[in-house]
Amino acid sequence: MIEMTDVTKIYETKQKLGWFRSEKAAVTAVNSLSLNILPGEIVGLLGLNGAGKTTTIRMLSTLLEPTSGSIEVDGVAMHKNRQAVQQKVNMIAGGERMLYWSLTGRENLHYFGKLYGLGAAQTGREAERLLNEVGLGHAADQPVEQYSKGMKQRLQIARGLINDPQYLFLDEPTLGLDAPIARQLRRTVGRLAKEQGKGILLTSHYPQEVEELCDRVYLLSRGELLLCDKPENIVRQVAGLQTAHLDVTGWNESLRPLLAEHLATSSHQAELVCTEVAVNPAASSEVARLSVQSPSADRMITEMLPWTAQHGLRIVSFASEKPNLEDAIILLSEGKGKAS
Numbered sequence: 001m002i003e004m005t006d007v008t009k010i011y012e013t014k015q016k017l018g019w020f021r022s023e024k025a026a027v028t029a030v031n032s033l034s035l036n037i038l039p040g041e042i043v044g045l046l047g048l049n050g051a052g053k054t055t056t057i058r059m060l061s062t063l064l065e066p067t068s069g070s071i072e073v074d075g076v077a078m079h080k081n082r083q084a085v086q087q088k089v090n091m092i093a094g095g096e097r098m099l100y101w102s103l104t105g106r107e108n109l110h111y112f113g114k115l116y117g118l119g120a121a122q123t124g125r126e127a128e129r130l131l132n133e134v135g136l137g138h139a140a141d142q143p144v145e146q147y148s149k150g151m152k153q154r155l156q157i158a159r160g161l162i163n164d165p166q167y168l169f170l171d172e173p174t175l176g177l178d179a180p181i182a183r184q185l186r187r188t189v190g191r192l193a194k195e196q197g198k199g200i201l202l203t204s205h206y207p208q209e210v211e212e213l214c215d216r217v218y219l220l221s222r223g224e225l226l227l228c229d230k231p232e233n234i235v236r237q238v239a240g241l242q243t244a245h246l247d248v249t250g251w252n253e254s255l256r257p258l259l260a261e262h263l264a265t266s267s268h269q270a271e272l273v274c275t276e277v278a279v280n281p282a283a284s285s286e287v288a289r290l291s292v293q294s295p296s297a298d299r300m301i302t303e304m305l306p307w308t309a310q311h312g313l314r315i316v317s318f319a320s321e322k323p324n325l326e327d328a329i330i331l332l333s334e335g336k337g338k339a340s
């Protein structure tokens with residue numbers, strides 16, 4: 001098991017005060033974070049930009065040292081035996097980092113195998129097996145600069161597996177990949193956990209990917225842990241924040257305070273969250289979208305119908321929207337929902 005306990009990371013930086021002057025500054029990227037990853041489990045690490053995900057993954061991968069706190073991998077403390085921990089973990093970053101473009105796929109794997117202290121014969125066997133497993137057997141002796149994006153990403157996976165790690169950290173693994181390649185990669189990740197018992201930590205800006213793969217999710221906000229739960233339970237935390245969208249013609253801004261007043265007195269704790277006005281080419285008129293958040297979007301729509309008629313608005317269409325994981329991440333990070 002990986003056990004991160006009370007870990008804080010503070011970056012020492014410089015803040016520019018002018019053209020030639022700067023002063024020391026400190027950025028707390030991760031604050032007192034505790035998390036664990038079990039073998040065979042896929043754990044998500046989510047949060048908006050700057051939440052501290054990459055910093056956390058880099059600390060777990062031994063690439064960055066925590067300012068305080070402890071990280072243990074299968075009972076071995078990272079600060080006491082970094083090398084033993086390095087044998088047990090590896091990281092796969094999205095995009096095209098961490099590969100040598102002028103080397104072939106096979107040469108890249110040989111190079112990284114050597115870094116992990118594998119013998120030449122063992123690296124050769126592992127490289128061959130992994131290249132075939134990720135579908136790059138035919139391109140093993142081609143320079144990486146000739147690979148497509150998807151091929152580079154598959155080589156990243158092989159590189160991340162070269163030391164047969166017990167724990168694998170994936171930072172945006174499907175970033176910029178076409179849908180079929182991303183799907184294939186998700187299947188591989190699932191197999192690594194369920195069939196080979198690897199513990200996996202995954203960051204992703206694609207909520208569907210997290211919903212599909214992750215058993216549990218840690219949600220970070222500005223370096224702090226907001227909550228840890230199953231993806232479906234996280235969505236349930238904001239289930240009371242449904243949105244009713246009504247597209248209407250005849251809207252004018254003088255109606256906004258009247259609508260806000262009407263909603264404030266409604267029995268559904270409703271709130272007007274957005275009004276967008278667009279020209280509807282079919283109706284050659286302006287259509288305003290009134291978006292109202294409330295615990296029951298359907299009941300809210302029913303309640304809004306007489307109010308719109310009373311104020312001379314004509315409804316073009318209406319729809320209700322239930323929150324998904326993406327909404328939950330945004331709402332909870334903004335301090336809305338139950339976790340606030």
Ligand SMILES: Nc1ncnc2c1ncn2[C@@H]1O[C@H](COP(=O)(O)OP(=O)(O)OP(=O)(O)O)[C@@H](O)[C@H]1O
Pocket residue numbers: 011012013027028029047048049050051052053054055056
């Ligand atoms: N090398 C660094 N020096 C100073 N501050 C840094 C450094 N790296 C990251 N930070 C700051 O630490 C905070 C967390 O950054 P981090 O990259 O870990 O977040 P993230 O959740 O991975 O963000 P993103 O989703 O944008 O990749 C941010 O405020 C960022 O500006």
